[in-house]
Amino acid sequence: MSLSTSAPITSPRPVWLVTGASSGLGLAVAIEAAKTATVIAIGRDEHRLEVAAKAGCRTVQLDLRASADRISSVVADAVKAAGRVDVLVNAAGYILEGGVEETSEQELQDIFTTNVFAPIRLARAVLPHMRHRGSGAIFNVAGIGGFSGSPNAGAYCSSKAALATLTEALQRETGPLGIRVCLVQLGHFKTSFLRTGHRLQTARCIVDYDPVLEPLRKAFNGLNEHQPGDPEKAAKVLVNIVGCGVDKIPMLLALGSDVPPAELSAHEAKRQAFLTYAPITNSTDLEA
Template identity: 35%
Template sequence: MKTWLITGASRGFGILVAEEALRRGDRVVASARNPAAIVERFGSTDHLTALPLDVTDSASVTDAVDAAVDSFASIDVLLNNAGYGVVGAVEETSVDEARKVFDVNVFGLLAVTRAVLPVMRAQRSGHLIHISSVAGFTGSPGWGVYAATKHAVEALNESLHAELAPLGIRSTAIEPGTFRTDFLDASSLAAAGSEIADYVDTAAVSRQWSASANHAQVGDPVRAAKAIVDVAHMQDPPIRLALGSDCYARLRKKFATLNDDLAQWRSTTLSTDYRGPEGA
């Protein structure tokens, strides 16, 4: 039996993972800014605690972690799921709009992770699971700022994995492609307030897609939730896990491009090593 703390658990992957974990007999502390939807969906059960949590509020984070430990005495899995997106060209996205999405997707994730780690270090066990994105490896028109937040999550995950493995704690980044969650709803995706005509063939296309593709994406979120719970129960979980055929295709293309770039510029890359006076 695992004890989970899930952020952003009122909808999307958060509530589906909570449902799957409960189905398997795990205990779940499900948190969200408004936990009413959690209570409405699951009712009252000994294996579930629903809590308010705003990942951008340090006091709220501390209170939620303390309450989770009070409820079940441990935290075995932290699912960093809280987050949202912003669509618009980089130039169209204001500093304030960018800061808000970084506050949730990066600094909120960091705050909850830092609050949970003392519990896991004391246990000498635990598993951090972070919802990243295909955008954590690939940038595309209209998604630059959102992708930047998920690139940050990928970097944090790799470092956390290296730092925590000797302590018996795992860290995994989940990289979904497009799934039929509510991510493209206005409640999860903001549009940059500025629109510049020069981006009509690039970022504007992404704006249009986000308005038309909602709930028609290739990915099945129920299947994704099952895969995420599977990862939490693995003895040797992956450092990262791509989900969805579209994610798989985009990552393969990105890796091929990186390999081509390395090969093409190999001589320039290697020429910059220090050789000393004799090798100058």
């Protein structure tokens, strides 16, 4: 549906804008938030948005690879229809399987557009309204893949790492203005994320990499449908945190018991590398 042609939203309830709302965590958040808020649910597949619509959400079909102008227009329509946007949840994203050399320029551009540029474009579109009101919350969903570069998922891991660091910068910039920006580090949750059709693969396959990448492909297949996380529980946590007040929203929110050990492991590997090569590292300073 088009917000520009739909009836104005007159409810005094807070207004949420949720992307990736046709499946997975985005859908779970949209459904949970709709119990206490007005939710504008954004997704690429109009038919799959029907679940969110039945839960009481206003729905908008939008491919997040759209131009910045198109995304700004959708946000402008939301503000016009609802009067404001209190909470933005950037939950959309996908994984691309394949080695770095196998990944084409277009495939890399597409995943960064969806996983990085779209969340930042949406944030840029809502921030003027939040700054004007001196209040608001933005949740950017990164994830466990961004802690280190994994073979067979370099494009995905790097996109999530980029989103995480941009989010950390944004939260320091907007905090003094009364706007809370939260980096959500998401673990493995039982959603359609790793299912065939959702998990994309590079068009090019270089057989020389098969001995390295095939075990990772099998690991993804084995993890699918066996992820430990419950998306409905994660959605409840996120919605409840917002309900406690903007000033109670953390800058970093880890969702999933597999997140802390994964991040600590990644940091420990880097720490060991720093320690091992400390003499070389320190030898490059100017003489006192």
